[in-house]
Amino acid sequence: MSELQLVNDRLEALISSLSAPARKEMARSIGRKLRASQQQNIKRQQAPDGTPFKPRKTPPVRSKKGRIKREMFAKLRTAKYMKTQASPNEAVIEFAGNVQRMARVHHYGLRDRPSRKGKEVEYEARPLLGLSKKNKEEIRLIFVDFLG
Numbered sequence: 001m002s003e004l005q006l007v008n009d010r011l012e013a014l015i016s017s018l019s020a021p022a023r024k025e026m027a028r029s030i031g032r033k034l035r036a037s038q039q040q041n042i043k044r045q046q047a048p049d050g051t052p053f054k055p056r057k058t059p060p061v062r063s064k065k066g067r068i069k070r071e072m073f074a075k076l077r078t079a080k081y082m083k084t085q086a087s088p089n090e091a092v093i094e095f096a097g098n099v100q101r102m103a104r105v106h107h108y109g110l111r112d113r114p115s116r117k118g119k120e121v122e123y124e125a126r127p128l129l130g131l132s133k134k135n136k137e138e139i140r141l142i143f144v145d146f147l148g
Contacts, residue, residue, distance in 0.1 A: 014147055023088040026146040031084035031091035033138055038093060038129055042077040048130030073128065076103060093129060103128055 015023065038048070045053045053072065075081060081099045085092040095103040105112040109125030 018146065020088040022146065024086055026142065027088065027091035028084070028086035029146075030139055030142050031086050031093060033142065034091070034131075034135060035079075035082055035084050035093050037132075037135055037138070039077040039082065042073050042128060043071075045072060047127040048132045048135070049127075050132070053126045054124035072126070073106070076128070095128075 018026070041048055047053065056072065076095065076099055081096050083094055083096050085094070094100070102112075104110065106123055106126045107128045109123055111120050111122045113120055
């Protein structure tokens with residue numbers, strides 16, 4: 001345990017030796033890389049761990065015939081809605097304003113009304129944001145580049 005504490009202390013010292021603008025630039029580059037990764041996951045219709053999203057429920061019997069042809073969350077992954085923020089201490093990827101509630105409902109599998117007067121629907125959990133082992137490795141490489 002003391003060895004891990006020693007490594008942690010040294011890493012904290014290395015990070016604090018960077019100036020605030022350098023730390024902010026490192027956080028910004030990490031945020032951009034992670035946002036691109038999250039956008040690709042959403043495009044491939046898979047969770048950050050690689051499991052595919054649950055498919056949409058079949059439409060009711062009386063609705064229009066045919067399948068739903070557009071993919072889920074197509075607009076949600078655009079830079080207009082998926083924002084990154086960086087400060088010297090953190091990098092944040094979040095959904096902007098109006099779509100944040102909808103993204104939360106799908107991410108956690110909550111209940112929501114698709115329209116104001118519609119009945120409540122329980123959605124499947126489809127994790128939109130998260131870190132995979134590959135993401136953690138990319139963060140480590142960016143971290144090493146900035147320190148080296």
